[in-house]
Structures are given as structure tokens and as C-alpha cells.
Amino acid sequence: MDTVTSALLTDLYELTMLEAARDAGTASRRCVFEVFTRSLPAGRRYGVLAGTGRVLDAIADFRFDDADLRYLASTGALREDTLDHLAQYEFTGDVFGYQEGELFFPNSPVLRIEGTFENAVLLETVVLSILNHDSGVASVGSRMVTAARGRPLIEMGGRRVHEDAAIAAARAAYLVGFASTSNLAAGAHYRIPAAGTSAHAFTLLFDSEEDAFRAQLTAQGAGTTVLVDTYDVESAVRTAVEIAGPGLGAVRLDSGDLAAQAGRVRELLDSLGATSTRITATGDLDEYRVEELKGEPLDGYGIGTRLVTGGGHPAPGFVYKLVEREGADGQMHPVSKRSLDKATLGAGKAAYRMVVGGQARAELVLPGEAEVAEFERELTAELISGTSNPDWARTSLRPLQVPLIEAGEDIAPKRAPARLEAARERHAASLAELGLAADDGPDGEIAIPTLTDGAEAARVLR
Amino acid sequence: MDTVTSALLTDLYELTMLEAARDAGTASRRCVFEVFTRSLPAGRRYGVLAGTGRVLDAIADFRFDDADLRYLASTGALREDTLDHLAQYEFTGDVFGYQEGELFFPNSPVLRIEGTFENAVLLETVVLSILNHDSGVASVGSRMVTAARGRPLIEMGGRRVHEDAAIAAARAAYLVGFASTSNLAAGAHYRIPAAGTSAHAFTLLFDSEEDAFRAQLTAQGAGTTVLVDTYDVESAVRTAVEIAGPGLGAVRLDSGDLAAQAGRVRELLDSLGATSTRITATGDLDEYRVEELKGEPLDGYGIGTRLVTGGGHPAPGFVYKLVEREGADGQMHPVSKRSLDKATLGAGKAAYRMVVGGQARAELVLPGEAEVAEFERELTAELISGTSNPDWARTSLRPLQVPLIEAGEDIAPKRAPARLEAARERHAASLAELGLAADDGPDGEIAIPTLTDGAEAARVLR
Known part of the structure; x- marks a missing residue:
């Protein structure tokens, strides 16, 4: 597969949409796309965002080379002038997102992509492929690490998944605390300790x-x-x-x-x-089996199939949705579809984790400046009134979104192993903040609520 | 991932085993490895072998380059002389297998690799990664095509799986009869019609x-x-x-x-x-949903997540097992482990599909020459006796294994799109031979028994 550029890891319709929008004069409208999932699988208390580092590399490499363009021409789906335009393509917008390794909950805006429609829409497929795959593995892997109660885990599932996915799966496993991998390519590329x-x-x-x-x-x-x-x-x-x-x-x-x-x-x-x-011990293990074995004199586990295939939930269902765009009036407008069961919430969102005395209490996802202002007003009023819960004083709002790409440039480019180590640390810190105990067992309710209303968020602490 | 060779898509233990066997003087023993699965997922009538064409390419490319060797040296897991040996590695053995697109059943020996231990053992991980992934997608995809009753299906799941797995998934979907894919890389690499x-x-x-x-x-x-x-x-x-x-x-x-x-x-x-x-229609479709929609005026479906993630069964559980090897006496010996629940049947196997009047009746997997001879004796006796079932005359034994690699050389090298078209035809023919009707619904018993005893196989027709 060495001849495939990241630009071809894309659905055809991204390009036909681009062509039609260019003809209609809307391709250069400023847009905000957000990546989020609507729900977590039953029993999961949290999800783990993984793949952001790989997304940044894929965006940096996103170019159509001559072979790509020849193929696109051969499909007959696009006009010559569109192909000429694609030949010049590079991403020039901004990207914000949760740090890799961070936890997510329903509607957490884990990535925000801002740019013109024609510049930002093309990234949808590859961004989702990476985040869905890597986060699917990380989300179940984190549960396995907790169930193992400090015993070292070896990732050894490469033979059960696509040979390149195996490398990313080993990366995601290490990110959530696995000690090592059997996969040599993952060892070579990410400096994960190899074992076997x-x-x-x-x-x-x-x-x-x-x-x-x-x-x-x-x-x-x-x-x-x-x-x-x-x-x-x-x-x-x-x-x-x-x-x-x-x-x-x-x-x-x-x-x-x-x-x-x-x-x-x-x-x-x-x-x-x-x-x-x-x-x-090895052999068809997962977090439930590891939990059952907790009292046995076992000193470590090797985990394969159930880890790399996401433990029955291979993808968190991340979607890449247009939430805000420039209108004919030159102003930005929130947009949302009204499809049954799949309605979206318009507007770019600000996200914070509300932490009380070191413990995560809620995910604040505030759509638009107005909700953020409302939240701050309520918070201030409570503090002034003096009648508020003593927890207020111990409360912090941890901003979850950090700038990742500015005007097309990676803000803090790092080598792949360094990115992975940073994500591993972020994951450990965020998981500790959630305060779950291994004795709670793998399954449970969603750990913290996602609040999208500023006033409601302030009331949580009363 | 462009720096990763197929040789690093390997578990470390393949290399440490090689080193230990070389020291002990057993590395050059002739070996027969077989790839098979012990069972099918509940409700599945058959599995579909996919990925063989990709396996042949991976074997041809299986070389350790300088960067690989530098990495391996850095792990400290292997000695210098072992690394020197790996630098010269290329596969020089023989490979036989079911044709890509063929159906498989429990214990079908879908691939047989023959060579010295040191030459053949290294291929385990990458062979299994490819066959498990691609066959997982093909096996569920074939059910979707049947459920759609001739309506065209578009593969559009790329965004739900690893970006490179997406390409292989589109390939597997086309192999089993999908009409097109949304994935441009799959279109470019395999000439699958792109849609969207x-x-x-x-x-x-x-x-x-x-x-x-x-x-x-x-x-x-x-x-x-x-x-x-x-x-x-x-x-x-x-x-x-x-x-x-x-x-x-x-x-x-x-x-x-x-x-x-x-x-x-x-x-x-x-x-x-x-x-x-x-x-x-699109949106979280699978074979069950398509089946429910059969009476509706729908003209085609787009299928994503459930297809590319294998419909709840992402891998058929293919294993790569040593079944026969040279002993100290210079003779070949069948070998098998006795692990609880995971015992294997020793000896290289011959596989045939018994077809009566154009309809598949049984999978014959005969371990060793003796069982093949026994089967032929019984068959001949029945024919001579004249008292046999009239079906005998309409019976054929279709050999399932064909030579793929001889002394390290691909026997019939083909371009990727040509391999895929051949596999698509093989699948359609083998599925027709099974004689299942769409009205039977997606789930059922395993369509034909796997018989491993020559005399028993002959008795099936009585």
C-alpha cells in the first residue's frame, strides 16, 4: 500500500461536493466542523480519545500526487479544473481538539476543524478513520489496564486485525497503559517495548x-x-x-x-x-476475564483479539459534522440537521471538565459564546452570594480544547514516540481525575454527565 | 507508515524462536504449517476466504531492510549473527491454498506453508493479519449481498475503521459482490468502481x-x-x-x-x-436490516460500519499451526498440541469439496495419504458393487488446494485488480454451488459438514 497518499484515504463524495460548491460559489465559505459521538456503548463509563497525533501527521501529508490525480481523472467523476485545484490542495485552516489520551463522553467535541468548506471538508474520512479506530482500541484497553490492577499487560493482537491497523492498535494500547507489544513495527515506529x-x-x-x-x-x-x-x-x-x-x-x-x-x-x-x-496468562482474555482472575496468583497477561477489535465496540461512532458556517450575509451561522435520531446541535462548542477537589464532576459542552457567558455569570453570582456550596472554592474548570494546527501548521510538531508518551501521561492523569476504582468492575453508568446549558452547569454544584 | 516493511508486521517471538532453533540445530527442519479456524460464529453457514492475493504480495515483499535491522539490534532481543541471517531472509518454500473467494468451514486448511522452520515460521503474523481481517469482512459481506437480492450495494465504511484497513475492507466487499465503494484508494489500487x-x-x-x-x-x-x-x-x-x-x-x-x-x-x-x-437507503444497515427491508421499494443500499467491522465477528479466528515436521530421523512426523480446548490435528491435509449434481454436500479434509487412500478405496468399492446410491454417478470431488508459491516464486503473479476479479468469480461460483436461498434468512446451521475420515466421507453418499 506504499503508493497510497493520505489524500486518497477519502470518500469520493468529498470531492464531488467540493466541485459542486466551487461552481455554486460557496466553496470558500468559512466553516466549523466538529468531531463527536452521540453516545457510549452500554456499560462504558467513559471513552478514550486516541489517534490525534496520527491525525496531525495525516493532515500534514494530505496532498494529491500525480498518480492520485491520474486515477481521479480516470473515474470521470470530476472535471479537469477540479483536478487542477486538487493538485494545489493543502490544509490551511485551524484545528483545535482534546489532548490525545483525554477521556470523552457523549457529545464531547474532541476535534474542531475550521477553514473554508473546500479546505476542511476533504479531511472528514481520514480524520474519522483514525480517531474511530484508535479510540475504539484505547477505550477498551483502558478498562483492561484497570482490571489488571497494576499487573503488566502485553498487547499481542496483531494477527487478528489488518496488518497496518495492528500497529495503530499497539500504539493505542500503550497509550492507555499496556506495558509492551508483540508487534515489531509498533516497536520500531513508536519505541514501544517489544515482548515475546x-x-x-x-x-x-x-x-x-x-x-x-x-x-x-x-x-x-x-x-x-x-x-x-x-x-x-x-x-x-x-x-x-x-x-x-x-x-x-x-x-x-x-x-x-x-x-x-x-x-x-x-x-x-x-x-x-x-x-x-x-x-x-494468555488466551481470549478481556477486561471481564481479567477481572474474574484478580484473586489468582497471576503476574501478567497477554491480550489480543478482544483488545484490537475494540471489545465488541470497534469504533466509538465519531462523526464529522458541519456545525457553523458563513452565510450569504458574510456572518457565521450555526447549522444543524433535523434528521430523525440523528439531529445535531449547531454552533462551535467550548468544552471544559468541571473538577471539584481533584475529582471530575461534569463535562461542560457550551455551544456558543452566550452559553459560556451565562455560565460565568451564574458562577460569579454564586461566589458573591456566599451561600454557595463550599465545593465552589475547590472547583476548577479545565479547558479541554487546545490549539493543534494554526493556519495549516502543526503548532507543536513532535516525533511519534514523544507524542505517544505525552498521550500516555494525559490518559493516566485524566483517568485518575475520574476517580473510578478497579473494584467497581468494568461496567457501569457514564461516569459524569455532559452539560450543554450554562445555567444548568452552574446548578450542578449547588 | 511508509517506512514499515512487511517483515516488521511480525511478532517478536517469531524471531526469538528462530534464533533459539538455529542454535539448537532444528531451524532447518522441514515443516508444514496450516492456516485454519476451529469454528464459525453462531448462525454463520459458511465463511469466505479473502486476502490470499494480498498474502502473496506480502510474502514476496517480506524482507528486513537496514532500518528494520537497526531497530531489531536496538531491542537487544537478538544476537548479531541472527540479524545477519535475517538480512538475507527471503521466503523460499512452497505455499498451497484455497483459491481466494472460496468458502471455508471449520477446519478447512485454507493455506498450507511448507519450508524450513526458520523460513516458514516468520510469516505467521502477517499471513494471519491479512486473512483474518479480509475474511472477516468478506464473510459478513457475502451475507449482505444475498440479503439484498440483486440490489446493488455500496461499501462506505472507511471512516469507521483504520485508514488502511478501509482499503482492504473495500476490496473484500467487492470480492463478495458489492457493486462499488466510496473509498478512493480502493478505487485507485483495485479498480473498484467508486461511488458517492x-x-x-x-x-x-x-x-x-x-x-x-x-x-x-x-x-x-x-x-x-x-x-x-x-x-x-x-x-x-x-x-x-x-x-x-x-x-x-x-x-x-x-x-x-x-x-x-x-x-x-x-x-x-x-x-x-x-x-x-x-x-x-443508508444508515447502520446490516444483513438483518436489509432482510427486513426486502419488501420495500428500495433500489440499493449503502453499508458501512457493520460490514467493515465484520458484523460482530471481526476475525474468523484463523490460526497458523505447525502440523508436520522433520524429526531427528530425517523423516516427516505429524505433530499436534494437546492443550485443553485447543488441540490440533497433526499432518498436512488434502481438502476437497464433495459436490453432488452441482450442489456442495461436504468438506473433505483428509489428514495424510492414508485417509485419502481409504476414501478412494471406499469410493471404488461402492462403484463396483453397483448397489450404491445413484448420486455417486453425479458426484465430483473438487480439489480445493491449488499451488500458489513454488520455491519462493509466485506461480501465477497477477496485478491486484486481476486477482480481485478472479476471486470475485470464484466466490460467486462457490456460493452458487452451496445452493442457499436468500429466503432462508441470514442465519442458520453450518451448510455442509467437515469430514476428516475417508471411510466416513464415502458413507455420506449412501
């Missing part, structure tokens, strides 16, 4: 399990992880400790009743003097 | 819906598809026909109760003289 030792095929390659373990331990040292469920777990554990000695790094269980086996293997290892040998 | 006209943002950009329709119809001609649910469907349909005349190509419904609206819109169009204007 051996598979069943390795044991089967040898004439005996003992030969296989001896070969692995010789090559990789006693600190390696030995896979013990190819034939008989107990006998494999005995063989491994016999060869490696009590310094054996870890044994891996990949099948059967993990809960029952963990205890037996721990006892066996201890009885053999291998008291510091760790036990790791 | 306008979004809600286009209507909202204008001061009135009438202005928007006029602009679109002027630019794209009366044959275009107009989106009519931004404000009020009835008034939008009237406006569009008024501007375009009765030659309006199509109207698109994207929200609300599609069944109720379809009839009303058809009546309205007919009353306005637009009797040949088509109605297309």
Missing part, C-alpha cells in the same frame, strides 16, 4: 519438550518465559525448572481453566523453589 | 436546501443521488424533482424508519412523474 518469547510451534518442532525448553533457555537465558501447555502443564513446569533452575523468569499458560491452573502452578513452582518465577 | 455524491454538510453549507440541490444537480447532472433527510424528506423530494425533473437519478434516505419512508417516498416520486428515480 516462544509459541507452541517451537515446542512441537523439537523431538521432545525437554529439548525445546533447553534450546530456548540456552538461547534466551533463564529469565525467559516458557510456554507450558503444549502437552501437560505440570510436567512442563517441572521440566522447565529442572533445566533453568529456580531463576526461571516466567511460565505462560495459554489454554484451559486459567483460574484453576494458576493456583496449582504457583504451588508447584514454590515447591520446586522457583518462588520468584512469574506466571503469565 | 453528497453529505448533509453539503446541504447545510447553503442558505437553503433548494440552493444546495440546485448546485449539486448543476455540477453532477440530473442522474445524481440527492440526500433528502437533512430537514424534511417530503419537501426535499419535491424540491429535488422540481429542479431536476422526472429524470432525477436517485434520492437517498439516511435516517428514521426506512421501511415506512420508502413506501411514502416511492408514492410521492411516482405522483411527481419521477417513476424511474431510484431510492437508496
Whole structure:
């Protein structure tokens, strides 16, 4: 796929709309597009925004090259003058958004793109592809990390998803706190620690399990992880400790009743003097299974399929909607569709997390300056009256949107690994602010309400 | 991601296993790996193999370049001499497999890779990534095509999945009979017809819906598809026909109760003289919803999320297992693990589809020469006895495995679009052979049994 530019990662209709708008003289109208989702999947307390760093790179690279233009010409869907225009395309607008790693809730405006219609509309498909995919993985991965209660998690799902999606999935997993990945491309591109030792095929390659373990331990040292469920777990554990000695790094269980086996293997290892040998578990794990295993003597997990496929919810349903645009009068106007079940709220929005004593209480999504002003009036009135809840004094409003691109330029360009580390830190801080406990279990109500009315937001604290 | 070679789309443990096997002298043992899945998701009658063409390209490109090797050295996981060996890597073995587009069932050996351990083991991750992803999309897409009963389907899910997965998903959708895609990269790379006209943002950009329709119809001609649910469907349909005349190509419904609206819109169009204007529907459709809509006057569907995310089953669970390898005695030996719930059947397998009078009856997966011979003996005995079922005479055994790579060389290299067209034809023929009717509904039992015993297979026809 090396011949594909990010500009072709786009739906045809973006280009036909551009052509029609150019003919009609509306292509240069200033527009505000917002990315948000209408709801969270049942049981999810929060979503995790991931992919913003990749979006910034995709926007910077968004150009139609000669091969792209030749292909577009061959479709017959666009006129020559439109193709000439596309040849000059680069994004010149502004982008604001939540920091990567930040949490989101229904209607959180995680990204805002401002520019002319013809300049901003083209980005829709690639922006949504990236944010939907990466956030889908991050949103379930964060739950897995919480369920693991500090035990390290290895991402190992690459073989269950598209080969390039695998790299982005490993990135999203690391962002939410996974310790490492099995995926070498993710290791190379994002400097995520790579992990992995051996598979069943390795044991089967040898004439005996003992030969296989001896070969692995010789090559990789006693600190390696030995896979013990190819034939008989107990006998494999005995063989491994016999060869490696009590310094054996870890044994891996990949099948059967993990809960029952963990205890037996721990006892066996201890009885053999291998008291510091760790036990790791893999095999169709997800946050629910990890939660069930919390009392077992397991020291780490490898998670694949359920992580990289988003745990049943592969995309958060992010949409890219026009919320405000210049009219014939030259003024900006909020716009919204009235489609059944899919109505949108017009106007560009300001977003804050209301935090009381370090704990997140509400997502404020205020459409337009008027609502922000109303909120500030109410807040001031409460403070002046002196009768307000003592919480007021401990309240802060954390602005969620930061400038990302200004006049087409990335404001703080960073190398991919540095962006990822920053996002990992942001995620940890925002999750801590939410104050959820692992003991609450994976599922629950949405953690904080999304408030779109300034006066209502002020009342929350009363 | 342009710096990533297919060789890095690999799990670290493939390389550590290779190093350990080289030290132990087993790396050059001849091996047979097979790709198969243990089961189909509940309700699925069959799976569709997709991605084989992409696998062949990935194998041909599988090389470690200097940047890859520098990264691998930086991990400290591999020794210098191993890296030197990897620098020379290219696949030199043989690959056999089901033709792309072919159906598969539990334990169908859809791909067989033969080579030395060190040569064949490295391909596991990228082979599985591609086959799992593409087959996941194709398997649900085929059901959608059946449910649509000849009405054309547009793939439009790119925005819901990783940007590169989107291209492969469009390819898989076309393979199973989708008419077109919204994805330009898929159009460019695979010559899939690209489709699409306008979004809600286009209507909202204008001061009135009438202005928007006029602009679109002027630019794209009366044959275009107009989106009519931004404000009020009835008034939008009237406006569009008024501007375009009765030659309006199509109207698109994207929200609300599609069944109720379809009839009303058809009546309205007919009353306005637009009797040949088509109605297309989009919006969270899948095979079940399309099935429910079968009686409505809808002329085509656009399908996104549920298609590209595999309809709740994103990967068929393909695994890449060592089933046979050379032993210390220089002979080949079947091998299998005994892990609980995950036991494998040793030996390379021959696979045939038993077809009676043009209709598929069973999947024969015969492990080893002995089972194939047993089956042939039984078959011959039945024919000689003259007492056999008359079906015998109408029975054929269609070999499912064809040679794909010989000594590292692609046997019939083709350009990507040609491979895709061949797979589309194979799929249509194999699905016809299965003889399922659209009226059976999307879900059901597995269509044909997988038989692994030669004598049992012969008895099926009695």
C-alpha cells in the first residue's frame, strides 16, 4: 500500500461536493466542523480519545500526487479544473481538539476543524478513520489496564486485525497503559517495548519438550518465559525448572481453566523453589476475564483479539459534522440537521471538565459564546452570594480544547514516540481525575454527565 | 507508515524462536504449517476466504531492510549473527491454498506453508493479519449481498475503521459482490468502481436546501443521488424533482424508519412523474436490516460500519499451526498440541469439496495419504458393487488446494485488480454451488459438514 497518499484515504463524495460548491460559489465559505459521538456503548463509563497525533501527521501529508490525480481523472467523476485545484490542495485552516489520551463522553467535541468548506471538508474520512479506530482500541484497553490492577499487560493482537491497523492498535494500547507489544513495527515506529518469547510451534518442532525448553533457555537465558501447555502443564513446569533452575523468569499458560491452573502452578513452582518465577496468562482474555482472575496468583497477561477489535465496540461512532458556517450575509451561522435520531446541535462548542477537589464532576459542552457567558455569570453570582456550596472554592474548570494546527501548521510538531508518551501521561492523569476504582468492575453508568446549558452547569454544584 | 516493511508486521517471538532453533540445530527442519479456524460464529453457514492475493504480495515483499535491522539490534532481543541471517531472509518454500473467494468451514486448511522452520515460521503474523481481517469482512459481506437480492450495494465504511484497513475492507466487499465503494484508494489500487455524491454538510453549507440541490444537480447532472433527510424528506423530494425533473437519478434516505419512508417516498416520486428515480437507503444497515427491508421499494443500499467491522465477528479466528515436521530421523512426523480446548490435528491435509449434481454436500479434509487412500478405496468399492446410491454417478470431488508459491516464486503473479476479479468469480461460483436461498434468512446451521475420515466421507453418499 506504499503508493497510497493520505489524500486518497477519502470518500469520493468529498470531492464531488467540493466541485459542486466551487461552481455554486460557496466553496470558500468559512466553516466549523466538529468531531463527536452521540453516545457510549452500554456499560462504558467513559471513552478514550486516541489517534490525534496520527491525525496531525495525516493532515500534514494530505496532498494529491500525480498518480492520485491520474486515477481521479480516470473515474470521470470530476472535471479537469477540479483536478487542477486538487493538485494545489493543502490544509490551511485551524484545528483545535482534546489532548490525545483525554477521556470523552457523549457529545464531547474532541476535534474542531475550521477553514473554508473546500479546505476542511476533504479531511472528514481520514480524520474519522483514525480517531474511530484508535479510540475504539484505547477505550477498551483502558478498562483492561484497570482490571489488571497494576499487573503488566502485553498487547499481542496483531494477527487478528489488518496488518497496518495492528500497529495503530499497539500504539493505542500503550497509550492507555499496556506495558509492551508483540508487534515489531509498533516497536520500531513508536519505541514501544517489544515482548515475546516462544509459541507452541517451537515446542512441537523439537523431538521432545525437554529439548525445546533447553534450546530456548540456552538461547534466551533463564529469565525467559516458557510456554507450558503444549502437552501437560505440570510436567512442563517441572521440566522447565529442572533445566533453568529456580531463576526461571516466567511460565505462560495459554489454554484451559486459567483460574484453576494458576493456583496449582504457583504451588508447584514454590515447591520446586522457583518462588520468584512469574506466571503469565494468555488466551481470549478481556477486561471481564481479567477481572474474574484478580484473586489468582497471576503476574501478567497477554491480550489480543478482544483488545484490537475494540471489545465488541470497534469504533466509538465519531462523526464529522458541519456545525457553523458563513452565510450569504458574510456572518457565521450555526447549522444543524433535523434528521430523525440523528439531529445535531449547531454552533462551535467550548468544552471544559468541571473538577471539584481533584475529582471530575461534569463535562461542560457550551455551544456558543452566550452559553459560556451565562455560565460565568451564574458562577460569579454564586461566589458573591456566599451561600454557595463550599465545593465552589475547590472547583476548577479545565479547558479541554487546545490549539493543534494554526493556519495549516502543526503548532507543536513532535516525533511519534514523544507524542505517544505525552498521550500516555494525559490518559493516566485524566483517568485518575475520574476517580473510578478497579473494584467497581468494568461496567457501569457514564461516569459524569455532559452539560450543554450554562445555567444548568452552574446548578450542578449547588 | 511508509517506512514499515512487511517483515516488521511480525511478532517478536517469531524471531526469538528462530534464533533459539538455529542454535539448537532444528531451524532447518522441514515443516508444514496450516492456516485454519476451529469454528464459525453462531448462525454463520459458511465463511469466505479473502486476502490470499494480498498474502502473496506480502510474502514476496517480506524482507528486513537496514532500518528494520537497526531497530531489531536496538531491542537487544537478538544476537548479531541472527540479524545477519535475517538480512538475507527471503521466503523460499512452497505455499498451497484455497483459491481466494472460496468458502471455508471449520477446519478447512485454507493455506498450507511448507519450508524450513526458520523460513516458514516468520510469516505467521502477517499471513494471519491479512486473512483474518479480509475474511472477516468478506464473510459478513457475502451475507449482505444475498440479503439484498440483486440490489446493488455500496461499501462506505472507511471512516469507521483504520485508514488502511478501509482499503482492504473495500476490496473484500467487492470480492463478495458489492457493486462499488466510496473509498478512493480502493478505487485507485483495485479498480473498484467508486461511488458517492453528497453529505448533509453539503446541504447545510447553503442558505437553503433548494440552493444546495440546485448546485449539486448543476455540477453532477440530473442522474445524481440527492440526500433528502437533512430537514424534511417530503419537501426535499419535491424540491429535488422540481429542479431536476422526472429524470432525477436517485434520492437517498439516511435516517428514521426506512421501511415506512420508502413506501411514502416511492408514492410521492411516482405522483411527481419521477417513476424511474431510484431510492437508496443508508444508515447502520446490516444483513438483518436489509432482510427486513426486502419488501420495500428500495433500489440499493449503502453499508458501512457493520460490514467493515465484520458484523460482530471481526476475525474468523484463523490460526497458523505447525502440523508436520522433520524429526531427528530425517523423516516427516505429524505433530499436534494437546492443550485443553485447543488441540490440533497433526499432518498436512488434502481438502476437497464433495459436490453432488452441482450442489456442495461436504468438506473433505483428509489428514495424510492414508485417509485419502481409504476414501478412494471406499469410493471404488461402492462403484463396483453397483448397489450404491445413484448420486455417486453425479458426484465430483473438487480439489480445493491449488499451488500458489513454488520455491519462493509466485506461480501465477497477477496485478491486484486481476486477482480481485478472479476471486470475485470464484466466490460467486462457490456460493452458487452451496445452493442457499436468500429466503432462508441470514442465519442458520453450518451448510455442509467437515469430514476428516475417508471411510466416513464415502458413507455420506449412501
